[in-house]
Amino acid sequence: MAKRRKGRAINGILLLDKPYEMSSNHALQAAKRVYFANKAGHTGALDPLATGMLPICFGEATKFSQFLLDTDKVYQVTAKLGIRTTTSDADGEIVAEKPVDVSDSQLAPALDSFRGTSKQVPSMYSALKYQGQPLYKYAREGIEVPREARDITVFRLDLLRFEGDEVELEIHCSKGTYIRTIVDDLGELLGCGAHVAELRRVAVGSYPADKMVTLEQVENLLARAKEQDISPSELLDPLLLPMHTAVDGIPAVYIDEASASYLRHGNPVQVSGAPVDGLVQVHIGDEDQGSESEFIGIGQINDDGLVAPKRIVVAQN
Numbered sequence: 001m002a003k004r005r006k007g008r009a010i011n012g013i014l015l016l017d018k019p020y021e022m023s024s025n026h027a028l029q030a031a032k033r034v035y036f037a038n039k040a041g042h043t044g045a046l047d048p049l050a051t052g053m054l055p056i057c058f059g060e061a062t063k064f065s066q067f068l069l070d071t072d073k074v075y076q077v078t079a080k081l082g083i084r085t086t087t088s089d090a091d092g093e094i095v096a097e098k099p100v101d102v103s104d105s106q107l108a109p110a111l112d113s114f115r116g117t118s119k120q121v122p123s124m125y126s127a128l129k130y131q132g133q134p135l136y137k138y139a140r141e142g143i144e145v146p147r148e149a150r151d152i153t154v155f156r157l158d159l160l161r162f163e164g165d166e167v168e169l170e171i172h173c174s175k176g177t178y179i180r181t182i183v184d185d186l187g188e189l190l191g192c193g194a195h196v197a198e199l200r201r202v203a204v205g206s207y208p209a210d211k212m213v214t215l216e217q218v219e220n221l222l223a224r225a226k227e228q229d230i231s232p233s234e235l236l237d238p239l240l241l242p243m244h245t246a247v248d249g250i251p252a253v254y255i256d257e258a259s260a261s262y263l264r265h266g267n268p269v270q271v272s273g274a275p276v277d278g279l280v281q282v283h284i285g286d287e288d289q290g291s292e293s294e295f296i297g298i299g300q301i302n303d304d305g306l307v308a309p310k311r312i313v314v315a316q317n
Helices: 024-035 059-069 104-112 135-140 179-190 215-228 232-239 243-247 257-264 287-292
Strands: 012-018 040-042 050-058 073-081 083-085 094-097 116-120 150-163 166-173 194-204 252-255 279-284 294-301 307-312
Touching: 012 024, 012 059, 012 215, 012 243, 024 040, 024 050, 024 215, 024 232, 040 059, 050 059, 059 243, 059 307, 073 179, 083 179, 104 150, 104 179, 166 179, 166 194, 179 194, 215 232, 243 279, 243 294, 252 257, 257 279, 257 294, 257 307, 279 307
Parallel strands: 050 194, 083 194, 252 279
Antiparallel strands: 012 050, 040 050, 073 166, 073 194, 083 094, 116 150, 150 166, 279 294, 294 307
16 A cells, blocks of 8 residues: 655745855755645755755646756856865865966956857766766865766856956756866866855756745745634645746647646547647646646657657646
8 A cells, every 4th residue: 555645745946045154955954844735856966055046846846846946047256366275165175376366368268268068077966876876975085086078058148247356157057067076167267266156056048047046935924824714725835836837948848637647547638729849838728728728748859749648747636
């Protein structure tokens, strides 16, 4: 007999503003407890020293977390010049210190070298796995393992501030880009070394920063609900974004209830106006309903031009 999950079956996405010095998993578990959710997952870990946007997927929304993992991100980072560390951030041990004598004319071309598509070797202190173990575990034991360079794209790199030994940047980049590695490489290009002093993720995909909420805010709402003797869901659930926001940018198709039943049972269906290939959002209703239509998941156009189920939401009672 399957074990029943503890908690309520809630579906949606919370844009959590992860606090400083808290692990992403700790933040996830804290949000899950506040919402008393039976299932939750985050969409790409932030280092404990980093703050900012950590989308938390509840319930059926976890089926679409990979799409947020794969989307581009925007970070604001402060690089400290003159000091290189083992981890390329302020948590690591200092491995080299050099005087900083960098001019605007030196910094500009160095920054320009990171714009566009390039190859990046992941940091040994990343969560990427080698033979089943995260790289950071090897690093902590002083073991260096081979890592393949990966294609990354820096869509935008803006210089926000350059004062003395600090360089503040905003970087819009593709998935899998390590900001610590960019900062470390920048320090080497400038000949003085550098590490990340502060890092904040301000955007994931199309999610706006002004939709973020802190743990303190949601915990206060929970406390207020208890004081007012009302269901916490009345105050907490309006903060959740709909599941389909995780797949913005994927074209949508609209079907009726009968086709939805076929799809939920694993069968492909014919949909008028569907693209000739690729992925599609599937909604019950019609385009004119907009947000009133019911999102039921992601389909894949098969070789026969039918919409086949790929990630389908379990029907709610």
